[in-house]
Amino acid sequence: VKIGVLVSGSGSNLQSIIDNIELGKINGKIEVVISNRENAYGLERARQHGIDAVFVHSKEFANIEQFDEAIIRELKRHNVELVILAGYLKILTSKFIEEYNNKIINIHPSLIPSFCGKGYYGIKVHEAAINYGVKISGATVHFVDENADTGPIILQESVNIEYSDSAEILQKKVLKIEHKILPQAVQYYCDGKIEIIDRKVKINMEE
Ligand code: GRF
Numbered sequence: 001v002k003i004g005v006l007v008s009g010s011g012s013n014l015q016s017i018i019d020n021i022e023l024g025k026i027n028g029k030i031e032v033v034i035s036n037r038e039n040a041y042g043l044e045r046a047r048q049h050g051i052d053a054v055f056v057h058s059k060e061f062a063n064i065e066q067f068d069e070a071i072i073r074e075l076k077r078h079n080v081e082l083v084i085l086a087g088y089l090k091i092l093t094s095k096f097i098e099e100y101n102n103k104i105i106n107i108h109p110s111l112i113p114s115f116c117g118k119g120y121y122g123i124k125v126h127e128a129a130i131n132y133g134v135k136i137s138g139a140t141v142h143f144v145d146e147n148a149d150t151g152p153i154i155l156q157e158s159v160n161i162e163y164s165d166s167a168e169i170l171q172k173k174v175l176k177i178e179h180k181i182l183p184q185a186v187q188y189y190c191d192g193k194i195e196i197i198d199r200k201v202k203i204n205m206e207e
Pocket of ligand 1: 011014042087088109123
């Protein structure tokens with residue numbers, strides 16, 4: 001499967017996918033990494049692994065639709081079949097989602113539907129969990145639909161929160177889980193083991 005990865009930050013989730021592909025665990029190839037941030041370290045990680053790294057500057061476009069069209073053009077140019085949002089901080093336009101319907105996977109650092117949606121990204125997610133006083137949090141891998149963080153859930157895994165945990169400690173705990181379940185979900189997808197029935201995901205392990 002030809003994969004395109006969108007990043008905005010350090011790209012540690014991208015790195016976990018690169019590592020698992022290089023270990024031969026994922027039946028796919030990253031054709032391009034695209035970022036809306038010129039200095040996103042994720043672009044550097046791509047270059048280090050001989051993967052096309054493309055910065056698309058949103059300021060060059062009149063609106064988000066034209067920006068997304070530029071990203072779609074780049075993805076099409078690389079014949080991408082699966083799009084992965086790995087710490088990508090822009091909302092996708094409906095045109096983008098239609099173009100890659102049920103072919104866009106996102107990782108969110110909480111147990112959706114908790115602490116998700118507009119405004120919940122990066123450390124803010126963990127600050128909200130700590131402030132609320134929940135005893136577990138975790139990460140969710142899901143397909144992207146027209147809203148933020150509401151598409152069919154593929155995998156989730158939880159972490160325990162200690163009373164003394166700070167948001168930074170929780171972020172580290174959750175990031176470790178992200179680096180495990182995102183590649184796992186991509187592996188299932190590339191092996192054709194994922195089905196969506198009535199907006200719910202069925203993973204056919206035996207296939
Ligand atoms: C992290 O907060 C992660 O939970 C979320 O995006 C942020 C950056 O991740 N998915 P990465 O290191 O850029 O992959």
